[in-house]
Amino acid sequence: MRSGNGKEPDLTDEAAYESVRALSRRGMLRLSAGAGAALAVPAALPAAATGARAADEGPAIVKPLPPELFIPYGTNAEMRWEAMRGQGLLTPADRFFVRNHVATPRIDARTWRLKLWGTGLHGSPGEERPVRFSYADLLRLPSETITAFIECTGNARGFYTSQQGQQVSGTPWKLGAIGVARWRGVRLSTVLRLAGITREAVDILPRGLDADYVDKGENLGRVRRPLPVAKAMKDVLLAYEMNGAPLPPDHGYPVRLVVPSWTGIASIKWLGDIQVAAEPLYSPWNTRFYRLFGPGYPPEGSPPVTRANVKSAFELPWEASLPAAPQVLRGRSWSGTGRIRHTEISVDGGATWRRARLLDRPDPRGWTRWEFPWRPHSRGPHELLARATDETGASQPFNAPYNTLGYLFGAVVRHPVAVS
Numbered sequence: 001m002r003s004g005n006g007k008e009p010d011l012t013d014e015a016a017y018e019s020v021r022a023l024s025r026r027g028m029l030r031l032s033a034g035a036g037a038a039l040a041v042p043a044a045l046p047a048a049a050t051g052a053r054a055a056d057e058g059p060a061i062v063k064p065l066p067p068e069l070f071i072p073y074g075t076n077a078e079m080r081w082e083a084m085r086g087q088g089l090l091t092p093a094d095r096f097f098v099r100n101h102v103a104t105p106r107i108d109a110r111t112w113r114l115k116l117w118g119t120g121l122h123g124s125p126g127e128e129r130p131v132r133f134s135y136a137d138l139l140r141l142p143s144e145t146i147t148a149f150i151e152c153t154g155n156a157r158g159f160y161t162s163q164q165g166q167q168v169s170g171t172p173w174k175l176g177a178i179g180v181a182r183w184r185g186v187r188l189s190t191v192l193r194l195a196g197i198t199r200e201a202v203d204i205l206p207r208g209l210d211a212d213y214v215d216k217g218e219n220l221g222r223v224r225r226p227l228p229v230a231k232a233m234k235d236v237l238l239a240y241e242m243n244g245a246p247l248p249p250d251h252g253y254p255v256r257l258v259v260p261s262w263t264g265i266a267s268i269k270w271l272g273d274i275q276v277a278a279e280p281l282y283s284p285w286n287t288r289f290y291r292l293f294g295p296g297y298p299p300e301g302s303p304p305v306t307r308a309n310v311k312s313a314f315e316l317p318w319e320a321s322l323p324a325a326p327q328v329l330r331g332r333s334w335s336g337t338g339r340i341r342h343t344e345i346s347v348d349g350g351a352t353w354r355r356a357r358l359l360d361r362p363d364p365r366g367w368t369r370w371e372f373p374w375r376p377h378s379r380g381p382h383e384l385l386a387r388a389t390d391e392t393g394a395s396q397p398f399n400a401p402y403n404t405l406g407y408l409f410g411a412v413v414r415h416p417v418a419v420s
Contacts, residue, residue, distance in 0.1 A: 084332070102211045119278040146260065207268065261336040312331060339364045342356075398411060
């Protein structure tokens with residue numbers, strides 16, 4: 001779908017998002033152009049149980065969480081940035097951050113089924129008589145591999161308090177709720193077409209197989225969040241591999257969504273079913289959560305958060321001890337709105353800035369590594385700052401606009417080190 005000026009709508013802007021949903025009939029006509037004859041639903045997709053086991057049959061997080069790699073927060077675990085030194089472009093699965101609303105479920109891929117249902121499919125199959133795909137069905141479909149970051153919407157939340165003196169709710173992440181992996185799977189658009197998506201479809205609602213989430217005594221059901229059909233048909237992956245191996249349990253085994261450039265809540269893990277609807281869909285995860293609330297926002301909050309913002313991080317421990325000798329500072333920058341154009345470094349608390357050397361060809365779906373030579377001129381405490389700018393001109397300010405849930409902290413982070 002194109003706007004009146006002939007450009008693609010910016011799905012970062014919720015007004016454009018709502019426009020895409022409301023006018024998706026025309027959008028589907030454009031997306032389907034040149035696709036050839038409609039694909040048929042596989043003839044005999046068997047019905048079966050989801051294969052999920054009870055969440056209380058094991059620890060909340062399955063993989064080991066050694067303290068040199070992670071900072072644990074109950075059902076969540078933050079990657080320590082020093083763990084990425086020398087690791088190349090991808091984040092190994094053993095140090096990829098974990099963001100769970102509840103415990104990681106254990107799911108048997110042999111009995112797992114992906115259900116698609118709703119008023120946006122031909123014949124409008126209901127939830128009790130959906131179109132089903134098995135794990136083997138997905139493996140037989142044409143595959144695609146992408147490299148993309150997944151980042152928690154609350155990444156860097158802790159700096160609202162520690163840098164800006166503002167109280168927020170939620171896990172007090174520093175910058176480690178981010179990871180880049182090579183994902184392999186099936187395009188969501190392929191499966192939606194096989195399931196019989198109609199031109200009237202507006203939204204999809206993917207839902208995980210983790211246990212119901214209870215917030216302040218209220219059962220909100222399983223984690224689920226709508227996506228506009230235009231985004232779902234564009235570049236979303238049903239991933240079953242991570243860095244060349246089957247997804248680990250904590251990262252969505254057997255199948256998860258990967259929604260490039262959008263905040264992590266869109267990339268639903270342990271995918272169980274997808275509602276496809278000819279009307280807008282809603283859940284607590286785009287009404288109660290993942291909106292911006294607080295001064296300057298209406299009572300119902302901002303439009304739902306979609307794209308990730310610009311951030312940078314040093315591959316250093318927090319309060320690192322560094323030698324008083326020439327050295328090379330290394331780190332990474334990323335953005336959900338475009339390729340990184342440049343990253344600037346300040347070693348004097350922001351008084352002066354110099355550009356770092358980018359080490360990778362910038363990728364709009366991944367991060368860009370950089371390095372910066374530094375010769376400390378004095379011993380004692382220092383603040384190191386990194387500030388990235390992407391191809392759209394979006395950059396990191398000195399202060400992040402406040403919201404009570406602490407989402408999208410995108411300001412320059414003051415990284416303390418001690419030179420001795």
